[in-house]
Amino acid sequence: PSVVFLNSEFIPMRLVTDFVSEFEPENWHRRGYLEARIPVSTAKGERWMLLFTREDDLEGQTVIETRRGPRKIPHVSTGEFGLILIEPR
Structure with a gap:
């Protein structure tokens, strides 16, 4: 996927x-998955x-x-995604 962060007025602040x-x-015990971490900054006004998904995302x-070598x-x-909030210590 791709992600855009919006401020409280729904104005785009950042695109990932x-x-x-x-x-x-x-x-x-569980299915395989891909994990990506994206930092979020409320101090910079990121609220939403x-x-x-872009066409480029789907084509990739x-x-x-x-152990057997590269696998694509x-x-x-x-699909599905999960979201976990990890606050800095």
Whole structure:
């Protein structure tokens, strides 16, 4: 996905595209997933986060290293995402 951060008046403040993600392989307890971390700054007026998909996102792929060598993960038009808030210490 791509993300745009908006201020309290819904004016775009920042656009984030082309994420660098880490791959967590599946195991007996959970499915595999890609994880990306995006810092958010309320001090800079970022209030809302809008997730969307561009045509470039759909045409791309993520390449991971496995024990058997490189493996490509094609990007798809549907899926799921999770959001976790991690506050600085």
